[in-house]
Amino acid sequence: MADYTKFLDDLYNNPESPAAFSGIDRLWYEARKVLKHIPRKAVQHYLEGHRTYTLMRPKRIHFKRSKTVAAGFMTDVQVDLADFQQLSRHNKGNRYLLLGIDVLSKRVFGVPVKSKKTEEMIEAFKNLISQMPMKPQRIFSDKGTEFKNKQMKEFFENEGIEKHEPTHSIVKASVAERAIRNVKQRLYRNFAQKKTLNWIDVLEKILEGINKAKSRIHGMRPIDVNFDNAQEVWKRIYGDIFSSNKNKIKPKLKKDDFVRMSV
Known part of the structure; x- marks a missing residue:
C-alpha cells in the first residue's frame, strides 16, 4: 500500500x-x-x-428527536452557547461560544462571548447576525435565562426577528447542539495537534472548514446553499416526509393468521 x-x-x-x-x-x-x-x-x-x-x-449515543423542519433558507436559525470557561485565560477572557446554525443549509456561525450578561449577549447576537447572508425570520434557543429576558426580547423585536423557546426544559436546540459537538470536536483535536488551548484565533478557520464540507443531510456544501436553490435543498431534506407516495410499511400479519398469545 x-x-x-x-x-x-x-x-x-x-x-x-x-x-x-x-x-x-x-x-x-x-x-x-x-x-x-x-x-x-x-x-x-x-x-x-x-x-x-x-x-x-466520540462515544456515539443516539436519542430519538423530533425532526426540525425549516421553512426556507435562513428562515429558521437555532442558537446555543458552548462552554469554554476552563480555557478563558488562554482566550482573552472569552468563556463561551455563541453558535448559530441555519436549519436548512446547515451553515454555522460563531462569536466568542466573555459572559452571559445581557449587554454581552446582545452585542454577540449583533455580531452573529452580521455574519449571516440575510437576517433570519426566527431564532430558536433553549430556555436559558441568557436567551430569555426583557432586554433580549426587546432586542429581537427591534430586529424584526421572532424568538422562540421550547415549552419544556428537557427540549433543547438539538440542531445547534449537534453543531457545537462538531465544532468542539475539531477544536479539541486542533488543541491536541498544535499543543495550544487557544480557540478564538482558530475559530473562524474551523467554521469555514465546516461550511466548506459536504453535508450528509442534503449532499451539498453549506456555503453553496442560497436563496435560489433553497427549494431544491428543501425537497431533498423533507420531500419524503410530506410525500403522499411514501411506501407504506407492509403488515407482518394478514387477516385470519394464527398467532400465539401470552396470558
Whole structure:
C-alpha cells in the first residue's frame, strides 16, 4: 500500500480544510478529490495511527428527536452557547461560544462571548447576525435565562426577528447542539495537534472548514446553499416526509393468521 501520510497530514491538520480533524468518511471523501483511487483502508489506517483522532474519538449515543423542519433558507436559525470557561485565560477572557446554525443549509456561525450578561449577549447576537447572508425570520434557543429576558426580547423585536423557546426544559436546540459537538470536536483535536488551548484565533478557520464540507443531510456544501436553490435543498431534506407516495410499511400479519398469545 502506498504511503499517503504527508498528503493526509496536509488535509487533516489544516483547520481551514473541510476534512480538518474529522472522521474517516469525511477525510476519505476530501482525499478522493485529489487522489481518486485512494482506498478507504488507507485513510482508516492513517487515522488509527493518529494520536489526536484516537484520543478524541466520540462515544456515539443516539436519542430519538423530533425532526426540525425549516421553512426556507435562513428562515429558521437555532442558537446555543458552548462552554469554554476552563480555557478563558488562554482566550482573552472569552468563556463561551455563541453558535448559530441555519436549519436548512446547515451553515454555522460563531462569536466568542466573555459572559452571559445581557449587554454581552446582545452585542454577540449583533455580531452573529452580521455574519449571516440575510437576517433570519426566527431564532430558536433553549430556555436559558441568557436567551430569555426583557432586554433580549426587546432586542429581537427591534430586529424584526421572532424568538422562540421550547415549552419544556428537557427540549433543547438539538440542531445547534449537534453543531457545537462538531465544532468542539475539531477544536479539541486542533488543541491536541498544535499543543495550544487557544480557540478564538482558530475559530473562524474551523467554521469555514465546516461550511466548506459536504453535508450528509442534503449532499451539498453549506456555503453553496442560497436563496435560489433553497427549494431544491428543501425537497431533498423533507420531500419524503410530506410525500403522499411514501411506501407504506407492509403488515407482518394478514387477516385470519394464527398467532400465539401470552396470558
